[in-house]
Amino acid sequence: MTAKQKWIQLGILAVIMLALPAFFPSGYYYRVGALIYVNALSVIGLVVLIGYAGQISLGHAGFAGIGAYACALAPEHLGLHPALAVLLGAGVSALMALLIGRPILRLKGYYLAVATLGFGILVSMVLSNERSLTGGPDGMAVPDIGLRPLLRDMGLRVSGGEFWYAASALVLLLGAWIALNLHQSATGRAMRALHGSETAARTVGIDVARFKLQAFVISAVYASVAGSLLALQNGFITPDVAGFMHSVEMVTMAVLGGVGSVLGATLGAAILTLLPQVLTVLADYEQLVLGFVMILVMIFLPLGLLPSITARFRGRGV
Amino acid sequence: MKITTTALATLMVLGIASAAHADIKLGASLSASGGAAFLGDPEAKTLEMLVEEVNANGGINGEEIELVLYDDGGDPNKARTFATRLVEDDEVVAIIGGSTTGTTMSIISVAEGEGIPFISLAGAIQIIDPVREFVFKTPHTDRMACEKIFADMQKNGITKIGMISGTDGFGASMEAQCKEVAGSHEIEILAQETYAPQDADMTPQLTKIKSTDGVQAILNPGFGQGPAIVTRNYAQLGIELPLYQSHGVASDGFIELAGADAAEGVRLPGTALLIADLIEEGDPQKDVVTAYTTSYEEKYGEDVSTFGGYAHDAFRLMVDAISRAGSDDPSAIRDALEATDGLVGTTGTYTFSADDHLGLDLSAFRMLEIRDGEWVSID
Structure with missing residues (x-):
């Protein structure tokens, strides 16, 4: 991928983000759009971990949980502004990823999957059980970030839906830009090298453990920021955000869209966020159709949607 | 035209x-x-x-x-x-x-x-x-359920109880509410145990409460299968104290799950819906x-x-x-x-x-x- 391709990808993303609201019949679509961008952000984190460095994680919802609860807890107990709480959450997540990443990234394949899974479950258990702090399974309120009144004072009136659409879009663009830069950097090349063959990478002098850990920490920060954004826009948070199903959902989005590609990740997030909304017309068959669609994609487009389709367009087949 | x-x-x-x-x-x-x-x-x-x-x-x-x-x-x-x-x-x-x-x-x-x-x-x-x-x-609210239960305990001269609750949302919330209103009903909670929603045996917790001096009744704020298991263990351990369950298990399914023998004598606050046949004529809810x-x-x-x-x-x-x-x-x-x-x-x-x-x-x-x-x- 050249620098030009990077700007093309970011351009496509930005144009879609700007153009979409023109087709929105109601405020509800801003909400769905914002959700897609937030999900895409955490999935891009997984692109770095799974797509670049070739490591798996089934526990990233745990980091989303840390980010989300940082926004709920820090303003209440530390008197921190919610915007700063996002940074605090990201910091705590990074530190946590650093601490647990060192021992568990020695594991490979299934073992790594199970270890990360354990981490995710641990976070969600703590959030559920520390009732006095987190409100337990009933969840807790998240203070408003207070940017909308600020914008209003500047003469810009936006609805909650519009504000979060724009905010999530901007953060996603930033996240995509960082991930695309990383792809071309020396670090990114090292990660991709160890993905290809750990032994070969080690032979040419790549510090395998260090780059695995870096990918893990980076992806944890993405998940954490996405969790914070979700908490701030919902204004309320429960331990579900750190739940196992949320971790699985993230990985599914990444794999469905194309795990090595930033745009693919966004597409995967868009599809899996939109489908349940579209399929409400089928009521009881919703889950069935959702599962069926995913099986079909995996059989016929095994690289994930976007990479498979672009490969076809270039006439290289799959 | x-x-x-x-x-x-x-x-x-x-x-x-x-x-x-x-x-x-x-x-x-x-x-x-x-x-x-x-x-x-x-x-x-x-x-x-x-x-x-x-x-x-x-x-x-x-x-x-x-x-x-x-x-x-x-x-x-x-x-x-x-x-x-x-x-x-x-x-x-x-x-x-x-x-x-x-x-x-x-x-x-x-x-x-x-x-x-x-x-x-x-x-x-x-x-x-x-x-x-x-x-x-x-x-x-859970608080009302606690108050109803405590009122019944007072009526029966019970002042010292043990509590065993689930750690799920329902159990934890009701446990907290019950603790808050216990004082105003002159109820003292002498022993307190918990279980996770998926636990299959509560015998150790119940044994502990049973052996606490002065406990006159046991209250089980919980939901789903937990309270049914508590009820069965209760019978197995031969505990003679009155057992109070919460409105969370007020359904026929609970009696089936716990077994009619073990559930005999269990008390709980429920709504008129459960006893549709028993409501007297003239009751506005009938x-x-x-x-x-x-x-x-x-x-x-x-x-x-x-x-x-x-x-x-x-x-x-x-x-x-x-x-x-x-x-x-x-x-x-x-x-x-x-x-x-x-x-x-x-x-x-x-x-x-x-x-x-x-x-x-x-x-x-x-x-x-x-x-x-x-x-x-x-x-």
Whole structure:
């Protein structure tokens, strides 16, 4: 991928983000759009971990949980502004990823999957059980970030839906830009090298453990920021955000869209966020159709949607 | 000429007909699937059934109700999206739902923000305390259940108890509420144990409570299968103390799960719905409960549950408010809801006011005891 391709990808993303609201019949679509961008952000984190460095994680919802609860807890107990709480959450997540990443990234394949899974479950258990702090399974309120009144004072009136659409879009663009830069950097090349063959990478002098850990920490920060954004826009948070199903959902989005590609990740997030909304017309068959669609994609487009389709367009087949 | 008249008449009839069918859109987001499906499923079925009934009887003030129902699967994030969708896209005039406290709290911010009346079907006290302008709820709070149980204990001269509770949302919330009100009922909690929702054996915890000096009764705030296992272990250990369960297991399923022998003598606060056959003639709830139970069991071939009853009451409250408001303007409906006075539901008799958006008192709970595998009212 050249620098030009990077700007093309970011351009496509930005144009879609700007153009979409023109087709929105109601405020509800801003909400769905914002959700897609937030999900895409955490999935891009997984692109770095799974797509670049070739490591798996089934526990990233745990980091989303840390980010989300940082926004709920820090303003209440530390008197921190919610915007700063996002940074605090990201910091705590990074530190946590650093601490647990060192021992568990020695594991490979299934073992790594199970270890990360354990981490995710641990976070969600703590959030559920520390009732006095987190409100337990009933969840807790998240203070408003207070940017909308600020914008209003500047003469810009936006609805909650519009504000979060724009905010999530901007953060996603930033996240995509960082991930695309990383792809071309020396670090990114090292990660991709160890993905290809750990032994070969080690032979040419790549510090395998260090780059695995870096990918893990980076992806944890993405998940954490996405969790914070979700908490701030919902204004309320429960331990579900750190739940196992949320971790699985993230990985599914990444794999469905194309795990090595930033745009693919966004597409995967868009599809899996939109489908349940579209399929409400089928009521009881919703889950069935959702599962069926995913099986079909995996059989016929095994690289994930976007990479498979672009490969076809270039006439290289799959 | 004649043709034109006929055409005109037809058009007029159609015009009137379509005006009469300017539907009232009612929204609902329930947890009909997922972990909370035992709440959301009967709730969704109840709403669908009642909407059909009301429409078959001519609707509200001649307008039919259109129910827009979404399944949030118990996920608060989804519930919030669906609430936004109900308000912004479907343009409903009111929302019923939030099977769980988490989903309810997510819907609240949308309903409050957009000024749409919302009746929650979840238990927690923070839904209506502090009172929010547009938010009402039908189920009793856990605190009321504790108070009802403690009142019964006082009546029986019990002052020192042991408590074993589930660590799930329901158990933990009720445990906290019970501890708060224990003092005012002169109840002392001497021993306190917990179990995880998926635990299969509570013998160690019960043995510990049993061996605590002075315990006169044991209370088990919990939900799902946990309390049934506690009840079975209780019998296996031959504990002679009275066992109090919570309203969370007030269903026939609990007796089946625990076994009639083990459940013998278990007491709990429940609603009139559980003992439909036992309600005396002349009790204001008799007709309401019988009508709901009969049509639900006829339509779906399964027993009614307290949770379906919550949805029933929410729907009745909403229909009553809309017809009194005489319009489908959300704030008019809200004002009418708040002015609800003495509406009889399956859970109790509701009287809302500006500072009470639950509108039930302790009389709504009936103290029940299981005898020979059947519910008996002991009030």
